[in-house]
Amino acid sequence: NVWCAAGKGTFSTEELVNRIRLTGLDQVVRHRKVILPQLGAAGVSAHQVKEESGWLVEYGPVRAEDLPAYLESHRATREMRKPRFSLVDRIVLIPVELVASFVLFAIAAVVLYFVAGWMAALAAVVALLAGSALFAVLLPWLPTEDFTTKGLILGLIIALPFAAYVYLGEGTLAARALTMLAYILILPPVVGFQAFGFTGSTPFTSKSGVRKELLT
Structure with missing residues (x-):
């Protein structure tokens, strides 16, 4: 999206000037005004x-x-x-x-199925759905400001049913623990990692906030 591109420098002053020149925009229109999101x-x-x-830059609407x-x-x-x-x-x-993440998680689920059983494979699928879908739905209501911590909290919530199932299952106490x-x-x-990737899809994160999450 535009916000993400502007934040990482691919939608920039240099790129805009370069594109104006490459496209010969001054030969297409008589005015010298470009409207940007x-x-x-x-x-x-x-x-x-x-x-x-x-060229004069005019900032248009968000949408x-x-x-x-x-x-x-x-x-x-x-x-x-x-916004x-x-x-x-x-x-x-x-x-x-x-x-964006389907192939990686699909491979992980298949490998885990043969190595650790259906529960581990299901956990991979649930992690994908939680980080990609459930996180998007619950975003405004998850506590804390940074996306990684929001994702960690959501990940802990979805981990608890798996832990409870194992606790109530068979096997030695040490193995279950x-x-x-x-x-x-x-x-x-x-x-949490999945959630961090969502920062570029939202209109209310900041460059400094994303940089802080990357460094911490």
Whole structure:
């Protein structure tokens, strides 16, 4: 998305100026104004674009669906300026997150099935669904601000039923304790890692916040 690209520098002043020149935009239109998504402002310096290319940067609305109304007056309403990340918006992103991790988790599930049994394989599947789907749904209600910690908490929650099943199962106390510990120690970091990847899909994280999570 635009916010993520602006944050990591691929939607930037340099790239914008370069594309204006490469496309010969000045030969296509008579004006010298380019409208950018509002969330791209994190990566673009309007005055530098003006100095280097002669083009004036105008920041449009957050959402593309508001562009027709914005173009009528070139004035954004308060609602146009407000980033939204509703449940529907988050659910739309779930397939993207699932596809990105599906192959890795599918391989892990198959290997775990033959090495440790169906419960371990199920845990891999549940971790994928929790980190990619359940996290997106529960995002606003999970405690703490950083996404990794939110994911760790969610991972611990989904690990508890597995630990309880093992506790009530058969085998020696030592064997059950080790298996329970494995679920409790492994699932939270896996879900936390999945959750961290979601930072680039949201409109309310910050570059400093993401950098802090990376370093800690």
